[in-house]
Each structure stands twice: as structure tokens, then as C-alpha cells.
Amino acid sequence: MSFKKLFVVLTALCALVAGSVVPGGAAQKTVILATTTSTQDSGLLDVLVPMFEKQTGYLVKTISVGSGQAMKMGEKGEADVLLVHSPDAEKKFMADGFGVDRQLVMHNDFVLLGPAADPARVKGSKTSADAFKKIASANALFLSRGDNSGTHAKEKGLWKGAGINPEGQKWYQQTGLGMGETLNVASEKGGYTISDRGTWLALNKKKHLALTILVQGEPKLLNIYHVIEVNPAKWPKVNTAGAKAFGDFMLNKKTQDIIRTFGVKEFGNPLFFPDAGKDPKSLGL
């Protein structure tokens, strides 16, 4: 084959592949959902997103990052709707006018995990503040996500509550990774960490981690998810109708029922508790 011919064939191939890869314009309206790694890693969105797409015809682009980055995407108008769990940052987001509608969707809770040997003698602590104090005074390894996620924000709040600034301490290490990876690191290195219960249950079932729950059940450890529609007044390119449709979908009864039962079959416990329409105060907020 001469190289002239080869070039012709290559160009033709390009055109052919282009036809199959490049989507046919913006025929299907898309919704960009910026969310946390926990909703994706637990598998919940794998159940909910296809349902939403089927009901409404939208194509959902789920971008799973930390809550911090998800809200940054909202601030820049790069997402249409957010599903996040970082209440303090969310309030600021709303106050700054980046969101139009913020609604309670569901919650689960955080657990403090550590190696079974428990070198800092954390087990039996009444509160997370006590536990954190013990970890700090024992200089026991603590793995933080350090990625501005909702979990990271919660963890920073808990340190503050314990009156400790762990930043820069040798025993305090930031993985810069998602929840699943951070749990793996904590398990491998024999450190303490906090995780949302859903990711912990899902991961521990698949890979038997060398970690055990040491503190749980404190109201302060609740992990509350809100859905927020990004303000189209700030960013005209936002898909308002799609964002609203997704918000409504998350709150409707059928979806809430699915959230209620998600994970029960596999883990024996639900991973999330539906909260649509509830007063945030009833959760101790």
C-alpha cells in the first residue's frame, strides 16, 4: 500500500470513528450533577440515576468529587445541581447567592474507625471530642482525607470541637484521596480515621479492612445530604429545568423509598435514611 493511500485510509477512518464517538450535537439535554464520592462509591447513584434518566429523558453527567469541589463547580456555574454533605459550607454557598433551592434529602452517619489493637485506647469514649483528645495525646496515627470533601470538613469541625489543631503534627497525615482509598490507607497503616457509615459498610464487606468502629451514635456525627440547584441568575448556562427535575426526583416518595431500602439486602442495614420534607431541627441541626 502506498503511503498516499494509507493517508486516505487514515483520514477516512478518522471520519468514521468521529461519527461514532462525537455525539450528535446537544440533542439530548444533559444535567451535570456534582456530588460526593460517598454517593457514588456506595453505589446509590448507580440505582437512582438510571431511574431519573428513564423518567425524564435527561442524560445525567455525574461528576463525583469531594463536597468542596462540587460546590466550587456550582460557584463557577460548571454544574447544574449538587448533592453534597457539608452543611456549614452549604449555608455559605446559599448566602453568597450561588444556589436557589437547598433541600434536605437524606442522612447517614459518620463513624470513628481505628485498628482493633486501639493503641490510643479510644474505645469506650463517650464523645468524639474525647476520642480525638486521646488520639492526639497518644500521638496515634490519624488519616485525614484532606481533600475539602464533606467528610474532611466534618473531621475538621470535630477537631475544633475537641480543641485540638492537628495540622502539621507528625501523627496527622492527609491522604488527599476519596473515602474508599482513605479507608484502605488507614487499614494498611493501622491508623484512625472517620468515614461515613455507607462507604465503610460497603468497603468492609468487599475487602475485610483491619479497622473497627470505635465511636458512633453521637448526634454530632450525623452526615446530612442536601440537594442544591445552582442559581441560573448567576450563570445563565445552567440547566435550570434539569436541575429542578433532579431535585424533585430526589425528594419524591418513590425515590425516598428506594433510599430507605438501599443496601439492606446486601449489608443487613440501610446505608442512608430518607429525610425529604423533614424539619432539619428534628435531626438535631
Next chain:
Amino acid sequence: MDIIVEGFKQAAQLLWSLDPEVLGIALLSLKVSGFATLISLLIGITVGTVVALTTFPGKKVIVSVVNTGMGLPPVVVGLFVSILLWRNGPLGFLELLYTPTAIVIAQSIIATPIVMGITIGAMQNLPSNLKLQIRALGATRMQMVFMLIKEARLPLMAGVMAGFGGVISEVGASIMVGGNVKGYTRVLTTATVMETGRGNFEIAIALSIILLLFCFLINYFLTLIQQRERPR
């Protein structure tokens, strides 16, 4: 060890049962990286040949830039491409972010300098008398260029393999500009990262094995073409 054995079993099972989701992911990987490689070939071989066969001021600088580009970190490409493609960025009106096309763009940028660098090296390695000889036989300039490319086809094929291998195994840029959207932009590498995060190590290993298998088959095919005629 068990986890690796289990991974192999799952890979075999997924391949054997032609799992539609895995098949879709694998096919998209092939399409996207194949297309990106084709683009990089068109640009890389054309520009590389021109640079190699001509002399102009600043040529050394250009070649150095291309050679640096051969090691371009994919995450850097991913970052800049996503900033360009943001809705509210300079190319936002194209609505390309989080589409397979965006991955093709990023991967083309990664592969082009690789192909170009190898092309420049290959063309400059040809015996200098060859040019004169071809011209003496009465070839036009265009004919000469094609003859030279033909002479350099063995190292050029290595360029194809390097370019394709670089992009199909790349994850940083793909996840940044593609977003790992299920059934739409999820490719083998981004799926592997996600399954690892989820603790599904068996599936992650299975996907890795499929990725390796693809790389091997394609390189085997290219090597067959490359080695069909032994060099003189």
C-alpha cells in the same frame, strides 16, 4: 494472592459472558484512544516530516519543545483542556466538557508530541544521501517525501505504538475532562480507578487485565505490520 486469582477469574468471566457494561467501556476506550492516535498521526507525521526535512532558524528550539512534549504529564493536559472547555471558559460554547470528544482532544494533545518526536528522529536518521538519490531518479518533491516516509516506516510504527500505548493507559486527563460518566465517558482506566475506590478489587483487576489484553493485541497487530518486511 487470592484477590489476584479472583481477579483473573472475574476477567475471564466478564470476557466470556460478554458483559454489556464492560464491553461498552472497553469499546469506548478503543474508540477514543484509537481516534486520538489517528489525529496524532495525521498531525505528528505531517509536521514532524516538515520539521525534519527542512532547515529554518529556531529549529533546535522547536525540536526541543517537541521532545519535552513527549513527556507531557497527562494531568497537566487534563487541567488545561478542562479549563478551556468549561461552560464559562473560552471554548465553553462548544459544550464539550464531560463528553468522549473531550477525552479525544486531551489524548490527542498527549499523543501528538510523541508521534511527532519519533517522526523527527526517524526521518533525520535516514541516510543523508538517500534524498539526493531519490531526487536524482527524477522524483517530484512530494514523491520524495512519501519515499522517505516509506523508508522510515519501521520507527514510525514504533511511534504509533508509543502514542496509542500512551493514551489508552492514561487516566489523569481522561477523568478530568471526561468525568467518568457511566455509560457515556467511562473508559477502562477511569473505571479501574473507581472500582478500586469502591473496594471492588476483583473487578478492578479484571478491567486491568482486559486493558493489558487490548494493548497486547493491538501492539501485536502493529508489530505484524511492522515486521512483515524485514529491514534491509
